[in-house]
Amino acid sequence: MPQLLRLQCFNISSDGYGAGEGQSLERPFGHANPADLVGWAGATASWVNRAEPGGTRGLDDYFTRDMHHGIGAEIMGRNKFGPLRGPWENEEWKGWWGETPPFHTPVFVLTHYERPSFTLTDTTFHFVNATPEEALRQAREAADGNDVRLGGGVATVRAFLEADLVDTMHVVVSPIELGRGERLWSSPQEVLDRFNLETVPSPSGVTHLLFWRK
Amino acid sequence: MPQLLRLQCFNISSDGYGAGEGQSLERPFGHANPADLVGWAGATASWVNRAEPGGTRGLDDYFTRDMHHGIGAEIMGRNKFGPLRGPWENEEWKGWWGETPPFHTPVFVLTHYERPSFTLTDTTFHFVNATPEEALRQAREAADGNDVRLGGGVATVRAFLEADLVDTMHVVVSPIELGRGERLWSSPQEVLDRFNLETVPSPSGVTHLLFWRK
Numbered sequence: 001m002p003q004l005l006r007l008q009c010f011n012i013s014s015d016g017y018g019a020g021e022g023q024s025l026e027r028p029f030g031h032a033n034p035a036d037l038v039g040w041a042g043a044t045a046s047w048v049n050r051a052e053p054g055g056t057r058g059l060d061d062y063f064t065r066d067m068h069h070g071i072g073a074e075i076m077g078r079n080k081f082g083p084l085r086g087p088w089e090n091e092e093w094k095g096w097w098g099e100t101p102p103f104h105t106p107v108f109v110l111t112h113y114e115r116p117s118f119t120l121t122d123t124t125f126h127f128v129n130a131t132p133e134e135a136l137r138q139a140r141e142a143a144d145g146n147d148v149r150l151g152g153g154v155a156t157v158r159a160f161l162e163a164d165l166v167d168t169m170h171v172v173v174s175p176i177e178l179g180r181g182e183r184l185w186s187s188p189q190e191v192l193d194r195f196n197l198e199t200v201p202s203p204s205g206v207t208h209l210l211f212w213r214k
Numbered sequence: 215m216p217q218l219l220r221l222q223c224f225n226i227s228s229d230g231y232g233a234g235e236g237q238s239l240e241r242p243f244g245h246a247n248p249a250d251l252v253g254w255a256g257a258t259a260s261w262v263n264r265a266e267p268g269g270t271r272g273l274d275d276y277f278t279r280d281m282h283h284g285i286g287a288e289i290m291g292r293n294k295f296g297p298l299r300g301p302w303e304n305e306e307w308k309g310w311w312g313e314t315p316p317f318h319t320p321v322f323v324l325t326h327y328e329r330p331s332f333t334l335t336d337t338t339f340h341f342v343n344a345t346p347e348e349a350l351r352q353a354r355e356a357a358d359g360n361d362v363r364l365g366g367g368v369a370t371v372r373a374f375l376e377a378d379l380v381d382t383m384h385v386v387v388s389p390i391e392l393g394r395g396e397r398l399w400s401s402p403q404e405v406l407d408r409f410n411l412e413t414v415p416s417p418s419g420v421t422h423l424l425f426w427r428k
Contacts, residue, residue: 002267045426053216056426057382057410057424057426058410058412058414058424059412059414059422059424061278061279062276062277062424065278065280065283065284066276066280066283069279070279071281071291083287107424116417158277168271185391189252196270196271196272197416198272198273200273200414200417202326202414203412208273210271210272212259212270212271214273
């Protein structure tokens with residue numbers, strides 16, 4: 001079995017932005033309202049952060065259920081890990097996710113600034129100053145035969161697309177416009193030289209874009 | 215976590231038949247051409263019987279990939295297990311699937327005729343003469359906290375619907391008419407008193423029907 005590099009449940013606005021402008025501790029998605037962007041996922045029965053029983057079990061639930069299925073490691077950018085920039089002034093910040101992060105695998109955080117690895121419950125964060133190729137090599141080795149999830153954000157996805165390392169992409173387009181922020185693309189047409197695309201409207205109002213290599 | 219009873223990738227024709235008339239060793243689906251009914255699944259990368267690399271990774275692939283995800287046991291009818299009827303004259307018939315059945319869990323075969331359990335690779339077949347409630351109780355216990363898949367065929371699905379034991383259903387409607395055979399329903403409307411329904415057309419030409427309890 002090949003170890004795929006998979007983008008899963010990656011959310012953008014209808015004009016192609018994955019996050020708004022001005023990320024901060026209080027506003028992880030900048031000026032974007034997180035509920036407008038990712039509310040579809042929170043409504044599903046399988047959403048990883050669901051606190052109460054219930055939730056929908058329609059199309060969207062297949063995607064949230066599949067998000068961690070067969071994944072052995074994640075690669076994420078510095079800005080997905082936190083709002084801090086530049087050298088680590090201290091090591092108190094341990095991500096947005098509290099004591100039990102929802103990854104349950106090794107996570108490789110791309111950063112130009114060194115920091116020791118640490119473990120929260122069953123998630124170990126490693127900090128790597130490396131090319132996409134080298135980060136993927138390390139993640140594949142850690143994934144123990146399973147696939148690697150490309151966690152985002154936008155700059156990280158773009159870097160791995162640029163390096164032509166992405167095997168499959170599940171991008172969710174929410175019916176809002178953001179106008180500014182971190183833009184994935186102006187149109188999915190930009191990658192159709194390399195990828196097949198299926199466009200699947202969901203009854204919830206979002207549209208699922210499914211890409212795989214030609 | 216509740217242990218759901220899930221129908222997965224259950225295929226019917228546009229007029230509601232899950233199998234044609236006249237099942238036999240040579241024609242497991244009776245007069246229906248299996249490729250017309252289930253060809254969509256064989257085209258996907260994750261199809262369990264795929265012999266060669268490749269295959270699509272679009273919408274249909276999410277469903278074939280999910281088919282075994284989180285499943286700890288299966289319940290199937292006698293007619294899914296084989297074309298024989300009546301008492302087991304001998305125990306040579308061990309299912310359609312060869313030495314390595316694609317279940318990898320305990321499988322409970324509903325039959326009025328006793329037969330000892332046997333194991334092929336990592337699949338153990340048990341033969342139970344029991345009500346749907348009792349078969350489900352045994353399957354849940356064997357599933358070790360995971361969900362139970364309702365494997366079909368049509369008569370078995372109808373019996374579990376009748377007993378009101380089914381939690382979720384993924385039914386795939388292929389664009390062919392069979393006219394006769396084993397009929398699941400004349401219309402999915404028949405179960406909408408108890409189930410939510412999402413209808414998702416696939417680019418491959420089939421339609422995915424997703425049901426979950428109200």
